[in-house]
Amino acid sequence: MTHADGFPLCLSGLRVAVGGREVVRVETLEARPGELLHLRGKNGAGKTTLLRALVGVLPYTGRARVQGHPPGSVGARQATAFVPTDADLPDDLTVAEGLTFLAAAWRVPEAPLLALAEHFGLGAWLDAWPMTLSRGTRQKVALALGLGLGLPLTLLDEPFATLDTASRDVLREAIAQRCAEGGAVIVTTHGQELDALPQRVLELEGGVLHVPSAGEAA
Numbered sequence: 156m157t158h159a160d161g162f163p164l165c166l167s168g169l170r171v172a173v174g175g176r177e178v179v180r181v182e183t184l185e186a187r188p189g190e191l192l193h194l195r196g197k198n199g200a201g202k203t204t205l206l207r208a209l210v211g212v213l214p215y216t217g218r219a220r221v222q223g224h225p226p227g228s229v230g231a232r233q234a235t236a237f238v239p240t241d242a243d244l245p246d247d248l249t250v251a252e253g254l255t256f257l258a259a260a261w262r263v264p265e266a267p268l269l270a271l272a273e274h275f276g277l278g279a280w281l282d283a284w285p286m287t288l289s290r291g292t293r294q295k296v297a298l299a300l301g302l303g304l305g306l307p308l309t310l311l312d313e314p315f316a317t318l319d320t321a322s323r324d325v326l327r328e329a330i331a332q333r334c335a336e337g338g339a340v341i342v343t344t345h346g347q348e349l350d351a352l353p354q355r356v357l358e359l360e361g362g363v364l365h366v367p368s369a370g371e372a373a
């Protein structure tokens with residue numbers, strides 16, 4: 156165990172293969188508390204594959220630790236929130252029930268999730284069934300859940316893609332807030348939506364992650 160193992164994320168010599176083909180390679184990467192990492196790359200560069208490995212959905216070789224725990228372990232799952240591009244919501248719970256259930260499951264206060272849901276303008280949808288929501292509204296519920304849980308590591312895959320302008324502002328504020336509270340957040344985008352926030356840009360090119368040194372960081 157190294158000092159950096161206790162960071163929200165610490166990787167070395169990570170390789171992720173899909174269908175027998177190496178798709179992602181990361182030599183070293185750390186996400187410190189409070190850091191925003193902006194993961195960029197062309198279509199098919201491997202962004203989603205890397206995030207899926209970090210939550211234990213895809214196998215990997217090399218060393219990876221989330222708050223000191225290997226991805227997929229109970230300790231890592233307790234420390235990680237992952238919001239994929241088309242997040243699933245529990246279809247047999249209303250929006251409000253889903254927020255309450257997940258807060259209880261993670262043993263965190265419910266109030267920040269509800270406050271974030273209100274910020275996203277979801278107040279009118281709290282008693283709705285997820286299947287009745289538009290794609291963007293579903294994504295806002297998932298983002299309120301992911302960021303509102305307040306976990307050490309939050310992974311957001313193209314979170315701006317389905318959001319309207321006002322919701323994008325709310326999301327930026329929520330990401331900044333999570334970082335200010337000491338959480339590390341990794342966000343994939345294809346655009347400039349994060350430009351206003353302090354961040355470290357990571358480029359995935361041909362499956363290889365390029366990590367700027369501290370002096371190069373944005």
Ligand SMILES: Nc1ncnc2c1ncn2[C@@H]1O[C@H](COP(=O)(O)OP(=O)(O)OP(=O)(O)O)[C@@H](O)[C@H]1O
Nearest residue numbers: 173174178196197198199200201202203204205359
């Ligand atoms: N289930 C799978 N089976 C085979 N290959 C896969 C699978 N999932 C991903 N890949 C391949 O892995 C590579 C990386 O895909 P990935 O979805 O991680 O890219 P991405 O950077 O997230 O792309 P995008 O910006 O289009 O979302 C691609 O070549 C893709 O074809």
